[in-house]
Amino acid sequence: MTSYENRSAPEGINYSQDHPLKDFGLLLLAALGGLLALLLVLSALAGAMAPLIPFSVERQLAESISSQFPAASLSGTQQQKQEYLRNLTRELVAQENLPEGLELTVHYMPGAIVNAFATLGGHVYIYEGLLAEMPSENALAMVLAHEVAHILHRDPITALGRGVTVSLALASVAGVANSSAVEWLLQQMGLVTVMSFTRDQERAADARALEILQAHYGHVMGAESIFAVFMAQEHDGELPEMLRTHPLSAKRVQAVEDYAEQHEQQGILTPLPEFEAAAEERSTTTGEQQ
Numbered sequence: 001m002t003s004y005e006n007r008s009a010p011e012g013i014n015y016s017q018d019h020p021l022k023d024f025g026l027l028l029l030a031a032l033g034g035l036l037a038l039l040l041v042l043s044a045l046a047g048a049m050a051p052l053i054p055f056s057v058e059r060q061l062a063e064s065i066s067s068q069f070p071a072a073s074l075s076g077t078q079q080q081k082q083e084y085l086r087n088l089t090r091e092l093v094a095q096e097n098l099p100e101g102l103e104l105t106v107h108y109m110p111g112a113i114v115n116a117f118a119t120l121g122g123h124v125y126i127y128e129g130l131l132a133e134m135p136s137e138n139a140l141a142m143v144l145a146h147e148v149a150h151i152l153h154r155d156p157i158t159a160l161g162r163g164v165t166v167s168l169a170l171a172s173v174a175g176v177a178n179s180s181a182v183e184w185l186l187q188q189m190g191l192v193t194v195m196s197f198t199r200d201q202e203r204a205a206d207a208r209a210l211e212i213l214q215a216h217y218g219h220v221m222g223a224e225s226i227f228a229v230f231m232a233q234e235h236d237g238e239l240p241e242m243l244r245t246h247p248l249s250a251k252r253v254q255a256v257e258d259y260a261e262q263h264e265q266q267g268i269l270t271p272l273p274e275f276e277a278a279a280e281e282r283s284t285t286t287g288e289q290q
Contacts, residue, residue: 050161051154055101055122058157062121072109078128080275082108085126088137089144095215096152104148114229118147120156133229137270138222142209149208155201206252210259219265224256 074082085106093104104122112129119125124147134140150156197205213220 059121118150136222139225142223145209145212149205218267
């Protein structure tokens, strides 16, 4: 006859022999890994979906964050320069098949900052300091065409879509995804979109800009000089933070030279116009001299 025995379980059988902090660390790493994977998937989906947003909707978003870039008070001469920049931009894109609803608006910004950027709603900002450093209209046209290319490639709305999606996911995890938090987030992300383009996006914008210059001038001479200007700023430690993601390297200059070798180059460099001081500025200057 078989006999059975009900033995007591060994002491501590239901407890891990490892330190509790080790188990906690493994669980934390697993949670963080899952969150990272989720964020990457959300970022990729947002990046793919954002360019499908119509330009009209993007412009409405731009108006909601327009307080970050208030309209500058321009003098008479500065208004002339802004009008020149806008006319030049219109000439550059005259042969481009612009998407429906896209309105390009160039803003001239007073100040010594050597910078330019594109943001939501087809807005391009050019600083006075940058215009002062341009050796020719061709170099300036390369800057304008580069920023316009970002807009045509939907880079600002893509950056916004990725940033907002990831930030909202993090806010949800933190339990702060209320309406006021979302509104604040959109305000902040509007600024981030001017300094978060990837290096691949920068290279693609360079390539599109060269095509625009070739179509307009019949050559791309002078385009490479903008990199010398920006690299000089970097060398002096004066490069604006929003330009630090740009791949300022000899490779971009080489790309211009390679493009020139592959396309017929006909024409000469176009000088920048000389802007006359407006009547009110001349009057003010005369009064000060007296």
